[in-house]
Amino acid sequence: MEILELESFLPYRLYRLADAVSREFSKVYSDRLGLSRPEWRTLSGLGQHGTMTATELGKQSAMHKTKVSRAVAELERRRWLTRTPDENDRRVEHLMLTKAGLAAYREMVPLAKAFERELINRMKLHQQAVLFDVIYSLERKGTPSPSSTI
Amino acid sequence: MEILELESFLPYRLYRLADAVSREFSKVYSDRLGLSRPEWRTLSGLGQHGTMTATELGKQSAMHKTKVSRAVAELERRRWLTRTPDENDRRVEHLMLTKAGLAAYREMVPLAKAFERELINRMKLHQQAVLFDVIYSLERKGTPSPSSTI
DNA sequence: TTTCGATGGTTACAAATGAAACCAGTTTGG
DNA sequence: CCAAACTGGTTTCATTTGTAACCATCGAAA
Numbered sequence: 001m002e003i004l005e006l007e008s009f010l011p012y013r014l015y016r017l018a019d020a021v022s023r024e025f026s027k028v029y030s031d032r033l034g035l036s037r038p039e040w041r042t043l044s045g046l047g048q049h050g051t052m053t054a055t056e057l058g059k060q061s062a063m064h065k066t067k068v069s070r071a072v073a074e075l076e077r078r079r080w081l082t083r084t085p086d087e088n089d090r091r092v093e094h095l096m097l098t099k100a101g102l103a104a105y106r107e108m109v110p111l112a113k114a115f116e117r118e119l120i121n122r123m124k125l126h127q128q129a130v131l132f133d134v135i136y137s138l139e140r141k142g143t144p145s146p147s148s149t150i
Numbered sequence: 151m152e153i154l155e156l157e158s159f160l161p162y163r164l165y166r167l168a169d170a171v172s173r174e175f176s177k178v179y180s181d182r183l184g185l186s187r188p189e190w191r192t193l194s195g196l197g198q199h200g201t202m203t204a205t206e207l208g209k210q211s212a213m214h215k216t217k218v219s220r221a222v223a224e225l226e227r228r229r230w231l232t233r234t235p236d237e238n239d240r241r242v243e244h245l246m247l248t249k250a251g252l253a254a255y256r257e258m259v260p261l262a263k264a265f266e267r268e269l270i271n272r273m274k275l276h277q278q279a280v281l282f283d284v285i286y287s288l289e290r291k292g293t294p295s296p297s298s299t300i
Numbered sequence: 301t302t303t304c305g306a307t308g309g310t311t312a313c314a315a316a317t318g319a320a321a322c323c324a325g326t327t328t329g330g
Numbered sequence: 331c332c333a334a335a336c337t338g339g340t341t342t343c344a345t346t347t348g349t350a351a352c353c354a355t356c357g358a359a360a
Contacts, residue, residue: 004259006194010266011175018168025161044156062166091308091355109154116160241325241338
């Protein structure tokens, strides 16, 4: 009978990896700032772009609009961001971080970068285990990577 | 001011990729069999191993025991699996797919494999965009992969 | 201008989730 | 033999999430 090896099934592996990484990173902004993931993404988006609408935020960070709406509401409650109604379109609000929000963002950036760096280093140490696994999954089936840029 | 580009932040990219893939694949078992992800993983684990305990299932497929418990309960309700109490340890139950459960599993395996293959192909078509991105993220910082097996 | 479909954003409700409490059974150490 | 610590598994409860309905506004077409 044909069986499926879950442990090496690409969607499963990807999910597991991402979940583990994401959980670990979430500790940083959760422990430090008491943020949820949508809130962190919102903070991050605004910190990066200065000002954005809720829709833009959703696009950039791949969040459903309800998530954005809730995250924005919470950050507003904390006075980490303010809303400014659009001049021409009264449905739209432009969001911007307050001083406090910006301070939080500034605190997070180096932590995030450090986390990423460490993650990359860890992967190197483990002989790029993760990377290798993904590649393995890709190579296993199909022809050997043809025009690979690697 | 130092900013963080969310779109290229490794944890974020990983999560997004995995989420997209997982969601797409979930359509297969959800539309087809009306299964949730934990239920699919349970079905998959049992199909693969024949018989397992709830704890083993949790280990194999990285699910919290409450998820396992609920998934097992649901599959049992559908009569897709049966529980057999362990001889020596009366806390433990051995789970096994019924005919119906096995039939569902058999139906899923080729679909899952096809999905994976298609996924891999799609990546190839896009010049291994995903793979490339991950690698790029890894290369960007740090020294060029030293003992890379690639 | 009025109406109708699309769009920005919020809210309500149901389902999925995680943490912690819990129950039953098992092991360990006195 | 007994109490305490532990383990397999379930349940409870609060939180998070997604879907869909919703409100307000806008743009286009009649």
